[in-house]
Amino acid sequence: MTDTGTTTKMAYDEALSRFEPVLGLETHVELGTASKMFCGCPAAFGAPPNTHVCPTCLALPGALPVANAQAIESTIRIGLALNCSIAEWCRFARKNYFYPDMPKNYQISQYDEPLCFDGYIDIEVDGKSVRIEIERVHLEEDTGKSTHMGGATGRIHGADYSIVDYNRAGIPLVEIVTKPIPGTDRLAPEVAKAYVTELREIMRSLGVSDVRMEEGSLRCDVNVSLMPRGSSEWGTRTETKNVNSLRSVERAVRSEIERQAAILAGGGRIVQETRHFHEDTGTTTSGRSKEEAQDYRYFPEPDLVPIAPDPAWVAELKAALPELPSVKRKRLQAEWGLSDLDMAAMHNADAIDLVEATVAAGAPPADARKWWMGELARRANESGVALAELPITPAQIARVTELVASGSLNDKLAREVLEGVLAGEGSPDEVVERRGLKIVNDEGELSAIVDQVLADNADAADKVRSGKIAAAGALVGGVMKASRGKADAARARAMILEKLGVSE
């Protein structure tokens, strides 16, 4: 049962004038623990297929799980960062269903006793604070990864055969589920995106996951339903999977609002189902219907003992939480003296941590911000990568600003140094050395260049001598050209005026 993707949609503005969206987000975060959730295999990403496996994560007969204490600690820290209550006693549960990439044919998860529950986070959208309530945060294990070969869709239906990599099977996974989010109105797509962004930053600040959406270490399912304006009864929701970037979160919400609105306006009904988001078209297509959904036969996992975190330990974890991103943003904004708009721009560009690290490495905040939001943002944009992915470190930027401040580089040369670093030519100092980019500080050398320029531009020199100091600009330009940009322009100007016997 697949639909063609040529779904009828209603224009977003019209959809919003007639319906009110209700959101829900389920986010899976792969924890960056050294070992898997229930065995000692490495949890690292990117190893050759089926090399990080053992009797337990392959579900060989007789093998048993042992819970990873670090993963439990990370989950509690996540719960605390999301203002959740921490269960005093809870159990793992088995979620039973057959699928070839799930070795035991049940997933060890949590059911009605999550480790963390009833939390919230506040996010900023369009200058407005929105509170997202968290239903639960629980710990489970990831499945293996199936790749479906042949067939047009890359999905299991229509594939010739499938191959499975069990390296991922058993990697600890934290599921964070929001309560339904009504009242976002036309900002629903932005709210969804801002929430996932905030979650990602919280995970990063806790150091519990590398939260890379493209590698699947942060995965998001987006639930959307619509209710007619004036109604208080929530509509049937769909759950959209395969939403693999922040931008896709926004697009998936928008697309579902437009699709559901067209169906409801045409007198149809929404089918409760799983839908798949397609990056290329920005639309969703039908997956399996929840109406024919499986009964997971949850029951408490008898191979594991209950988790009963000591309240004193939980209090210690809470006290030791790092500064959370939203708090940190407010602090840095004050420290750096930035406007809301500038701060928001840096946040959107994912530049705050980079600027902070650059400042920490010794750069003045204004300079650090200027480079990351200017030259480097432009280059990242050109090559279509995230700022953090540029092959340059905050320490290197700090060094460049230092060279500028000490007069060794000017802005033009500094840009060339950055270009060299980005091209893999080494550290800023190595690039300066190899490309010969140091400002001409040698008075004798500069004096010789100035003399030559004055001789070659006698007319301009005369004008300056006669008091038209504005004409000195052309002479400075000549010195810069002759020195291939390596002269200090201010010094060159002073020397020209001195040699011509005028003062400003």
Place this chain on the structure above:
Amino acid sequence: MSLIHRTAAELAALIAGGEASAVEVAEAHLDRMAEVEPKVNAFLHVDREVTLAQARSVDERLRAGERLGPLAGVPIAHKDIFTTLDMPTTAASRILEGWRPPYDATVTRRLREAGLVILGKTNLDEFAMGSSTENSAYGPTRNPWDLDRIPGGSSGGSSAAVAAYEAPLSTGTDTGGSIRQPAAVTGIVGMKPTYGGSSRYGLIAFASSLDTPGPFARNVLDAALLHEAFSGHDPLDSTSIDAPVPSVVEAARQADVSGMRIGVVKEFGGDGYQPGVLARFNEAVALLESLGAKVVEVSCPSFVTALPAYYLIAPSECSSNLARFDAMRYGLRVGDDGTRSAEEVMALTRAAGFGPEVKRRIMLGTYALSSGYYDAYYGQAQKVRTVISREFEAAFQQVDVLVSPTTPTTAFPIGERADDPMAMYLADLCTIPTNLAGNAAISVPCGLADEDGLPVGLQVMAPVLGDDRCYRVGAAVEKALESRWGGPLLKEAPAL
């Protein structure tokens, strides 16, 4: 006396003293197996060369002065539900035919390290589901007392091997009575330790919250020596108890019940119990009293609800535990002809690979866990389980141990109950409460029933981690009866 008639303790002493080698002892048992296996069918896998290589290695280690355990060089048979590196492990199922595990179960590994030599892997009811060993995919095992009768189950291969003098010791697993009932009906000793006292790592799971590895032997001291050799905390099994192993060997040597308070479970007796079983049981109780124990009757009214609760909990867990047998990574694969989907191959494999009793329990369990039925079945059964645990706790406030017949009847004829699951399930009536509560219980021989001349077992139940009390009472009964009989009950396997 021939080597096969020795106790494990005697064999260990002979080997330690250099009077016999591990190889000689293993050969004697292998020869016995070659002689009687055609009649008994206790073993699924025997590999003479592998066994002798192990024995040679133990002899070399001993000669080199290595200090191994107190059972070094003694041969043992493992129930074919414990994984073994050097022998296949099948759980007596077609679905695992020929499967070679890449790892040793903790029980297997510890005994290997202690210098015990593996004689082979013994038959069982498929995935330990049954009370007669008739549910094996590889044919039934026969009772050495009467080859037309069952050796008990599910650990029937292990009980028969010991009763037939093919092995001095064997391992079993007890989920609802699968050690104690086979021990009772073959006239040997079988112990279900406290749940969590022995590791389940590498034990192919039937019902995780109930499965308990335990020892078989022909006398109480041997059982205690084996119990001590493989027990204790295992970091690979989260449900294993991090506490010292109860002093079972010391208790077996003590064999003294004077001053002990012994409770007779009122609910286990009467209708449905074979008169000869009750007669021997009552004599054993009288004997304990004559040895200085104080005997009282204790009522545990909820014990009669244990059987139905068990037949919801165990199948529920098994329906999930056995889901992994899906043809994807190991074992049987049926219908993989390039045209069928993975789902179809899974279904065809499971249809062909599981026997009828396994399928029955998977279906029962799947139903009991289903949405809308969970509370009425699985949830309710868990409540019963809690009530039973509390009744045990209350009883152990009054007495040190509880006693009952191990089984309502002696060994029944092969085929008699094969088509009547309910009658089969009743074989575990007296043993199941202990599994639900997770405490310890032993079965020791207490004579032969008058009507059929077959062995009767006395069950001694103790609190959690009170395993030593089972051995203390069991050894006292054994000592007194042997002096009355002028030797052990089982002098020679009567049918061989």
